[in-house]
Amino acid sequence: MSELASLFNPKSIAIIGASKSPGKIGNVIVKNMIDCGYKGKIIPVNPKESTIEGLPCYPDVNKIPEPVEMAVLSVPAGKSLEIATACGKKGLRYLVVITAGFKETGKEGLELERKLLEICRQYNMRMLGPNCVGLMDTHAPINATFAAGFPLKGEIAFISQSGAMVLSILDWSYQVGLGFSKFISLGNKADLTEADFIEDASEDPNTKVILCYIEDVEDGTHFLDVARRASRKKPIVILKSGTSQAGAQAASSHTGALAGSDLAYDTAFQQSGVIRAKNMSELFDLAVAFANQPIPQGDRVAVITNSGGPGIIATDNIEEKNLRMARFTKETIESLRNNLPAESNIYNPVDVLGDARANRFHYALQTVLADPGVDSAVVLVCPAAVAEPAETAKAMVGLRKEYPHKPLFAAMMGGPRLGEGAKILSDAHIPCFTFPEPAITSISGMVSYSRIKNSTVPSEQQTFNDLDLKTVKATLFDVKRDNRLVLLGSEAAEIISAYGIPAAPTILAINPEEAAAHADRLGYPVVLKIASPKILHKTDVGGVKVGLDSREKVSSGFVEIMDNVHRYLPHVAVYGVEVQKMMPKGIEIIIGMTRDIQFGPLLAFGLGGIYVNLLKDVSFRLADGLTQGEINSMIAETKAYTLLRGYRGEKPADIDAVLKIVGRVARLVSDFPEINEIDINPVFAYNQGASALDVKITIS
Numbered sequence: 001m002s003e004l005a006s007l008f009n010p011k012s013i014a015i016i017g018a019s020k021s022p023g024k025i026g027n028v029i030v031k032n033m034i035d036c037g038y039k040g041k042i043i044p045v046n047p048k049e050s051t052i053e054g055l056p057c058y059p060d061v062n063k064i065p066e067p068v069e070m071a072v073l074s075v076p077a078g079k080s081l082e083i084a085t086a087c088g089k090k091g092l093r094y095l096v097v098i099t100a101g102f103k104e105t106g107k108e109g110l111e112l113e114r115k116l117l118e119i120c121r122q123y124n125m126r127m128l129g130p131n132c133v134g135l136m137d138t139h140a141p142i143n144a145t146f147a148a149g150f151p152l153k154g155e156i157a158f159i160s161q162s163g164a165m166v167l168s169i170l171d172w173s174y175q176v177g178l179g180f181s182k183f184i185s186l187g188n189k190a191d192l193t194e195a196d197f198i199e200d201a202s203e204d205p206n207t208k209v210i211l212c213y214i215e216d217v218e219d220g221t222h223f224l225d226v227a228r229r230a231s232r233k234k235p236i237v238i239l240k241s242g243t244s245q246a247g248a249q250a251a252s253s254h255t256g257a258l259a260g261s262d263l264a265y266d267t268a269f270q271q272s273g274v275i276r277a278k279n280m281s282e283l284f285d286l287a288v289a290f291a292n293q294p295i296p297q298g299d300r301v302a303v304i305t306n307s308g309g310p311g312i313i314a315t316d317n318i319e320e321k322n323l324r325m326a327r328f329t330k331e332t333i334e335s336l337r338n339n340l341p342a343e344s345n346i347y348n349p350v351d352v353l354g355d356a357r358a359n360r361f362h363y364a365l366q367t368v369l370a371d372p373g374v375d376s377a378v379v380l381v382c383p384a385a386v387a388e389p390a391e392t393a394k395a396m397v398g399l400r401k402e403y404p405h406k407p408l409f410a411a412m413m414g415g416p417r418l419g420e421g422a423k424i425l426s427d428a429h430i431p432c433f434t435f436p437e438p439a440i441t442s443i444s445g446m447v448s449y450s451r452i453k454n455s456t457v458p459s460e461q462q463t464f465n466d467l468d469l470k471t472v473k474a475t476l477f478d479v480k481r482d483n484r485l486v487l488l489g490s491e492a493a494e495i496i497s498a499y500g501i502p503a504a505p506t507i508l509a510i511n512p513e514e515a516a517a518h519a520d521r522l523g524y525p526v527v528l529k530i531a532s533p534k535i536l537h538k539t540d541v542g543g544v545k546v547g548l549d550s551r552e553k554v555s556s557g558f559v560e561i562m563d564n565v566h567r568y569l570p571h572v573a574v575y576g577v578e579v580q581k582m583m584p585k586g587i588e589i590i591i592g593m594t595r596d597i598q599f600g601p602l603l604a605f606g607l608g609g610i611y612v613n614l615l616k617d618v619s620f621r622l623a624d625g626l627t628q629g630e631i632n633s634m635i636a637e638t639k640a641y642t643l644l645r646g647y648r649g650e651k652p653a654d655i656d657a658v659l660k661i662v663g664r665v666a667r668l669v670s671d672f673p674e675i676n677e678i679d680i681n682p683v684f685a686y687n688q689g690a691s692a693l694d695v696k697i698t699i700s
């Protein structure tokens, strides 16, 4: 049982700030608790009253002569600390703080909230809110909210950071007959967060699907950990509004610029198996689908329609959503050919023609549902004169029972003529829309979930036992002592080399003679690069020379680079010139990292070189808990992967070496949180091995 299970099933609830005055929040909560059929003890607390709504009332929690498990606070914020302390002393386990006037109001409110949380921690109480609507559970039952009503019983848990959203969805749900297991209004999330309630709902036998509306996640690591486990048990669909702070970071690296604002959330959701809804309609369409339909076994969709156009729209949409049009078996095609009019389209989408009555829809649908190559079906009904929408709907209801493992969706494409049919479908919990797109989007979400649930990608993390932490520490120490946030190329190369990432040997020279001596040692040809933490785009200021194949060229190259840089940027601090061994050309890729405030290191992999930002062939993963399987899929998602595998007869590159670099970068940035950004661009991937050419590292 979840740690929070008894939050929804407390033996007794004190309502502090309970009121006799109708319409006051303190009165609504008492009434809601009584009306919902709560089986425990309701104890109103108000210093002026002896009874409220017929229940004995106490002046404060200390005067209650029996143990109390939970309290709902509906008193002004200024009284909250004193009351919370009394609750703590009384030994309560949970506080639901409805009261507003905390963090959301500014500095003073934030301080008040901090103190309230401190009291909860001191007395081992868990808190929902403050500034929330409260919580409901239709199975418990409990309605510790000031909402105008109680949800219909169902299997959807809705967790919302917005209280207004809870109230709106509740009201809307009566209209569409949608049932819920739980409603949770998170409020300011001072203590309990979405992660706690996702975990709880994943273990709740009355919840089939978990829906969230959130604006942010504060503890990304905890969220990822919970969501990874919970999504294996139940579908989690999240609508996340607003943008993260990642985009606000200075985009000094390619990786930072590519990551953009909301990408860390997208990546976190994808990596933890959460389905992200784009808007409210999608969120609830998916909720209805998951609550009432079986999870499809695959992505092959059959479409039955009585009109060509909608069939084409559905086909386009199926492709767009990465689903497949089912290919029927010979038997299915034969059967459709023999039993439908000659003009019908017997291939997918099946067009039963405008003069189809219910029996024709029934035959076609039954035939395709019986086909082993069909995983789900969508029926599109247009209001032709002879159409029998209600009878067609009834036929679908019957077939839904006959084929319980195949999800079935409908679009009743019209208005009043199709109303009865749509109602029959809704009453039978077959999702019915006006147009095909939401049906396909719902199937797509369900297929994503079935992939998550059935995925067997390697879940172990790469392990390395050749990491030289000492060198990294020493190098970072020197950089910090030098009061710098940007590492020189040679320092960055040293750091990644210490973590077993092959880097082209790079040495700093402070005069032409030294540069020539280094070049002698490295072997010709070499590359010279200006060494300055302030210069990010070295080529633009004449700070790079490649292919130098003699001592003389290296010496004069040194002088030229210095002259160029002094001319372009006369006041910029320059540390010298880096001499790098010139490496043979390989496939250019980029491996980078930018740090997200909530989710930590965000890794990037893709096509490298100077066109990185133009081509944007990059995939992302969070380093936190990154598995071998996730690194594999990260690489396989890009076009760079096509090149690495050997494009147009070229020899394949050493993909294993590339995978290891990603794993080692992930480990480096996890071990050293002060590393803020990394860009390794390009990495040359060879037939055997790989080499990092240009490495940029910034620290915080």
Ligand code: COA
Residues within 6 Å of the ligand: 016, 017, 018, 019, 020, 021, 024, 025, 026, 045, 046, 047, 048, 059, 060, 073, 074, 075, 076, 077, 079, 083, 098, 099, 100, 101, 131, 132, 133, 162, 163, 164
């Ligand atoms: N213990 C118990 N009850 C107490 C008390 C105490 N120490 N001190 C006062 N009360 C009583 C009051 O006497 C009053 O009862 P009454 O109606 O019999 O007079 C009741 O508690 C409520 O106090 P009151 O001062 O009347 O406050 P209120 O009802 O006007 O407002 C809140 C209280 C919590 C509703 C209000 O402060 C608030 O935060 N409103 C916004 C809520 C919100 O929007 N939440 C977020 C949703 S997303």
